[in-house]
Amino acid sequence: MRYYIGADHAGYEIKDFVKNIFLSYGDEVIDVGTFDDKRVDYPDFAKIVSKKILDDIGSQGVLICGTGIGMSISANRFQGIRAALCHDSLSAILSKQHNDANILCLGSRVSGKAMIEQIIKSWRDCSFEQGRHTNRVKKIDKL
Numbered sequence: 444m445r446y447y448i449g450a451d452h453a454g455y456e457i458k459d460f461v462k463n464i465f466l467s468y469g470d471e472v473i474d475v476g477t478f479d480d481k482r483v484d485y486p487d488f489a490k491i492v493s494k495k496i497l498d499d500i501g502s503q504g505v506l507i508c509g510t511g512i513g514m515s516i517s518a519n520r521f522q523g524i525r526a527a528l529c530h531d532s533l534s535a536i537l538s539k540q541h542n543d544a545n546i547l548c549l550g551s552r553v554s555g556k557a558m559i560e561q562i563i564k565s566w567r568d569c570s571f572e573q574g575r576h577t578n579r580v581k582k583i584d585k586l
């Protein structure tokens with residue numbers, strides 16, 4: 444699986460941590476920045492990751508800002524993007540199984556490293572259940 448990862452200045456440190464979790468599974472990770480703690484605007488990175496995922500069918504992404512809220516609001520402006528802000532493993536699992544989330548959003552100022560590791564592993568290890576969820580997800584794109 445190929446993952447596109449982006450963060451703003453509040454999330455860039457955690458981005459490396461997240462990246463290494465995926466790399467430890469042998470996943471491909473494409474880091475689109477930011478690469479230091481200089482202030483940047485989260486919508487710019489949400490846009491880069493969202494467009495990459497829409498262009499690269501089957502890929503997924505992770506977006507990190509202070510709360511994860513700005514990233515999720517921004518990414519969800521793109522039709523075909525289903526960005527889920529998760530603070531716990533169960534939400535991460537269900538966001539994939541039921542909502543076919545193709546971007547996971549994390550809040551570096553909200554979730555600690557141990558929880559983030561659990562969230563990433565849970566989200567990575569499950570897949571869309573289809574069935575009754577397929578039509579619901581299709582309806583999202585028609586809104």
Ligand code: RB5
Binds near residue numbers: 453508511
């Ligand atoms: C940056 O200070 C902060 O506003 C941003 O990282 C994020 O939390 C916005 O939703």
